[in-house]
Amino acid sequence: MAILVTGGAGYIGSHTSVQLLNAGYDIVVIDNLSNSKFSTLQRVREITDRDFTFYQADLLDRETLRNIFSSHRIEAVIHFAGLKSVGESARIPLHYYHNNITGTLNLCEVMQKHGVKKLVFSSSATVYGVPEQVPITEEAALGATNPYGRTKLMLEQILYDLWLSDTEWSIALLRYFNPIGAHPSGKIGEDPRGIPNNLVPYVSQVAAGKLKELSIFGGDYCTPDGTGIRDYIHVMDLADGHLKALDKVLTEAGIEAFNLGTGKGYSVLEVVDAFRKATGKTIPVTYTTRRPGDVDVSIAAPDKAREKLGWVAKRDIGVMCEDAWRWQANNLTD
Structure with missing residues (x-):
């Protein structure tokens, strides 16, 4: 049996693939490489010293999806594939x-046709829109402020409706906040x-x-230094969260949403300062207009993930910046 990872060559998908392989899972990866590189998958193999099957294809290609499920014994799916830029989504919403x-x-x-009813879905904190209070719990009002976030919110509702129609499904909706950092290698x-x-x-590219x-x-947000505050989470902590969610869907039917964040917020300027301290690099800054759909403050209440998944973020902002810079410094010519 294998875990299908859609968007597995992407940023979060590749790090989760590493953790899946290191945990002993067999995986099948599908990615259209529209915002990722095949070389990333080669590096996943190097890091883990394990092989896996890769399909360069799009989820809009139903025939390839059917072939994948017919050719492999898929036990569950971790679904990352999707476009993810807030700003771009406002320009090309359709x-x-x-x-x-x-x-x-x-x-x-296709999953339903093949009797595969276990899914970990990559959602986003953008489903909360402008939060009424922070930290944000899973029970907070939902209302995305941009087309990207609305796709995630609509898909969450679709998945709820799917589960209501067939309660054999087991679905984890992971609302993660702002992943940064890189694999320590x-x-x-x-x-x-x-x-x-x-x-x-x-x-990193400025450095x-x-x-x-x-x-x-934007430098006029309602925050102490005027820049937006976000809950930044190390991508390796996030990857571990997906494995914990996978454990849950493999053993329990139902559908639940979980915030994956640290519960701590940092402004843009605080992140820049942390990056300077971690790397010793100078980061010149300039201010421009706000992006449509951005909110002032977004911080997770991660208690539910700790209590029900046994997951907690472990890496601090310094480690996030150090690992991000190590990745950038090692790949200056890519």
């Missing part, structure tokens, strides 16, 4: 809705194509001299 929602519908329909990390959309890859300065999107 593309986001079609890709993220239709792809997931295809996946679930420096072999895999966040490797966006073009100009990064996320803070730490942008900071490496690939970009001139960090553009901060």
